[in-house]
Amino acid sequence: MAQVVSAGSVNLCPTSGHELRKLKPSILPPKFHQHPRRIPDVRRRRNLAPAVTTSRLSRSETAVLPVVPEHLLKEEEEFQQIKNIHHKGNGSASVWSKPNERRKTKIVCTIGPSTNTKEMIWKLAEAGMNVARLNMSHGDHASHQKVIDLVKEYNAQSKDNAIAIMLDTKGPEVRSGDLPQAINLESGQEFTFTIKRGVGTEECVSVNYDDFVNDVEVGDMLLVDGGMMSFVVKSKTADSVKCEVVDGGELKSRRHLNVRGKSATLPSITDKDWDDIKFGVDNKIDFYAVSFVKDADVVHELKSYLKNCGADIHVIVKIESADSIPNLHSIITASDGAMVARGDLGAELPIEEVPLLQEEIIRMCRSMGKAVIVATNMLESMIVHPTPTRAEVSDIAIAVREGADAVMLSGETAHGKFPLKAVKVMHTVALRTEATITESEKPTNLGQAFTNHMSEMFAYHATMMSNTLGTSTVVFTRTGFMAILLSHYRPYGTIFAFTDEERVKQRLALYQGVCPVYMQFSDDAEETFAKAISYLQNHGMVKEGEEVALVQSGRQPIWRSHSTHNIQVRKV
Ligand SMILES: Nc1ncnc2c1ncn2[C@@H]1O[C@H](COP(=O)(O)OP(=O)(O)O)[C@@H](O)[C@H]1O
Numbered sequence: 001m002a003q004v005v006s007a008g009s010v011n012l013c014p015t016s017g018h019e020l021r022k023l024k025p026s027i028l029p030p031k032f033h034q035h036p037r038r039i040p041d042v043r044r045r046r047n048l049a050p051a052v053t054t055s056r057l058s059r060s061e062t063a064v065l066p067v068v069p070e071h072l073l074k075e076e077e078e079f080q081q082i083k084n085i086h087h088k089g090n091g092s093a094s095v096w097s098k099p100n101e102r103r104k105t106k107i108v109c110t111i112g113p114s115t116n117t118k119e120m121i122w123k124l125a126e127a128g129m130n131v132a133r134l135n136m137s138h139g140d141h142a143s144h145q146k147v148i149d150l151v152k153e154y155n156a157q158s159k160d161n162a163i164a165i166m167l168d169t170k171g172p173e174v175r176s177g178d179l180p181q182a183i184n185l186e187s188g189q190e191f192t193f194t195i196k197r198g199v200g201t202e203e204c205v206s207v208n209y210d211d212f213v214n215d216v217e218v219g220d221m222l223l224v225d226g227g228m229m230s231f232v233v234k235s236k237t238a239d240s241v242k243c244e245v246v247d248g249g250e251l252k253s254r255r256h257l258n259v260r261g262k263s264a265t266l267p268s269i270t271d272k273d274w275d276d277i278k279f280g281v282d283n284k285i286d287f288y289a290v291s292f293v294k295d296a297d298v299v300h301e302l303k304s305y306l307k308n309c310g311a312d313i314h315v316i317v318k319i320e321s322a323d324s325i326p327n328l329h330s331i332i333t334a335s336d337g338a339m340v341a342r343g344d345l346g347a348e349l350p351i352e353e354v355p356l357l358q359e360e361i362i363r364m365c366r367s368m369g370k371a372v373i374v375a376t377n378m379l380e381s382m383i384v385h386p387t388p389t390r391a392e393v394s395d396i397a398i399a400v401r402e403g404a405d406a407v408m409l410s411g412e413t414a415h416g417k418f419p420l421k422a423v424k425v426m427h428t429v430a431l432r433t434e435a436t437i438t439e440s441e442k443p444t445n446l447g448q449a450f451t452n453h454m455s456e457m458f459a460y461h462a463t464m465m466s467n468t469l470g471t472s473t474v475v476f477t478r479t480g481f482m483a484i485l486l487s488h489y490r491p492y493g494t495i496f497a498f499t500d501e502e503r504v505k506q507r508l509a510l511y512q513g514v515c516p517v518y519m520q521f522s523d524d525a526e527e528t529f530a531k532a533i534s535y536l537q538n539h540g541m542v543k544e545g546e547e548v549a550l551v552q553s554g555r556q557p558i559w560r561s562h563s564t565h566n567i568q569v570r571k572v
């Protein structure tokens with residue numbers, strides 16, 4: 001924690017007094033306008049969903065409008081428009097029953113004591129989980145192995161659904177030690193953190209990081225559990241840090257410990273992480289989520305290790321360290337995607353920076369064609385309550401509107417009381433929000449190099465074509481590359497990605513708008529197209545007479561010797 005955020009261009013945050021790197025001027029989140037309205041009669045008569053109609057307004061428009069007949073009319077128009085968009089996005093929405101096929105934004109679920117059984121994995125998958133996350137900060141290899149085996153078993157027996165597996169490294173995180181039982185700490189009382197092992201009393205608890213005493217200074221603010229409790233450092237000895245409790249609460253075992261404005265001076269990948277990474281290679285998992293990445297070097301190191309092992313595992317960088325912010329661009333460039341890990345991010349940096357960083361990271365990933373996940377506290381209250389707060393619902397809607405590939409559940413599914421309800425809420429909110437998105441920001445640098453990148457040109461034009469006609473897109477891919485590229489253009493319709501690799505099918509489960517399907521390709525392109533279309537028809541994913549945009553391109557186009565790259569419209 002010796003590296004205070006300091007070098008480079010620094011901006012003194014006037015309200016918090018913390019030193020912050022100057023972020024790019026942020027584009028404020030789009031403003032929404034909610035009419036305090038009655039449900040118009042016409043909607044009631046037609047038995048339409050009594051949903052509040054949201055619409056994008058320019059910033060200059062006023063916030064609240066009185067309800068007059070014109071507005072009711074406009075409201076009905078807006079509602080119809082949304083219905084049409086919904087229809088455009090999902091040509092056959094009415095005949096689909098499975099949540100995963102219609103929702104575009106994916107759901108990552110952390111698996112823990114509440115969900116690590118066969119019954120719960122199956123139920124989570126059916127409720128809408130797309131990615132199972134294993135947090136290596138908890139559990140052991142045997143318990144994670146059991147979950148991996150169960151997810152693979154689910155995938156093997158499920159013909160029309162796939163769950164990706166993400167292994168989240170513990171990283172150089174600083175945690176308090178084990179306690180025989182939770183202790184209550186009152187504001188104003190003294191409390192000590194020590195680097196001595198095995199201490200867990202009412203007055204003092206161990207910290208798992210030997211340089212803790214060297215890294216913190218008198219006056220530093222310590223945050224426990226992402227800021228649920230805070231302490232100010234009063235004095236230090238050779239092995240202990242004496243603090244005063246600022247915001248008290250219940251201290252449980254193995255809680256996160258952050259020092260405001262500082263990152264731990266530890267390597268991003270620790271010995272334990274390398275051990276866990278090898279465990280991931282042995283189990284052919286799909287993604288690593290790498291904790292506390294501070295620069296691109298660590299991503300290069302991991303990628304070259306994976307290459308040497310011949311492992312096809314994608315690397316998602318967790319943006320949670322103060323030190324990562326100045327290196328965001330190079331870190332994301334080196335990776336396959338990023339996770340906005342808001343828990344630690346909001347502890348290392350002032351919390352008011354978190355929404356701005358979330359927007360900036362999503363924008364950056366989108367512009368670079370990388371996956372992006374928004375994580376932590378999304379439905380936190382549902383760990384103990386069966387319904388979410390309205391603020392949590394809004395938080396999910398914002399991440400969806402900002403264009404995240406996926407939203408994540410942590411404690412809600414790992415140790416919460418209502419894991420299935422949490423997934424259902426996330427599913428419903430994402431689906432409802434997606435139906436109101438009229439146009440999404442197009443990737444800025446994708447498509448600029450059309451002359452060099454045939455695939456990008458095809459992805460761009462296939463998207464334009466499917467959006468204009470209101471069709472789904474059907475793509476054939478061996479590596480997943482073309483499906484991922486299409487996903488970054490965010491077509492309104494679903495991307496049905498046919499692949500002859502089970503691993504690729506599983507990985508594509510993370511990507512926004514992609515519905516992966518395993519299918520063996522035949523040597524004949526026409527025969528394969530026909531097989532794919534009849535698969536979609538048989539599964540109720542497209543209807544007879546409907547058009548689909550068919551894409552045959554990518555880095556390794558299939559049937560290249562027989563036919564050229566092409567996009568075409570086919571009638572089912
Ligand atoms: N594999 C596991 N075994 C036991 N408990 C777990 C596991 N995964 C998660 N949890 C519990 O769920 C909580 C929330 O999960 P997560 O946000 O991933 O963890 P953390 O914030 O501790 O890194 C954890 O603090 C822990 O109590």
Ligand SMILES: C=C(OP(=O)(O)O)C(=O)O
Pocket residue numbers: 135137168256291320340341342343344345375376410
């Ligand atoms: C996702 C996060 O990481 P972890 O759950 O490992 O603390 C976070 O800090 O928000």
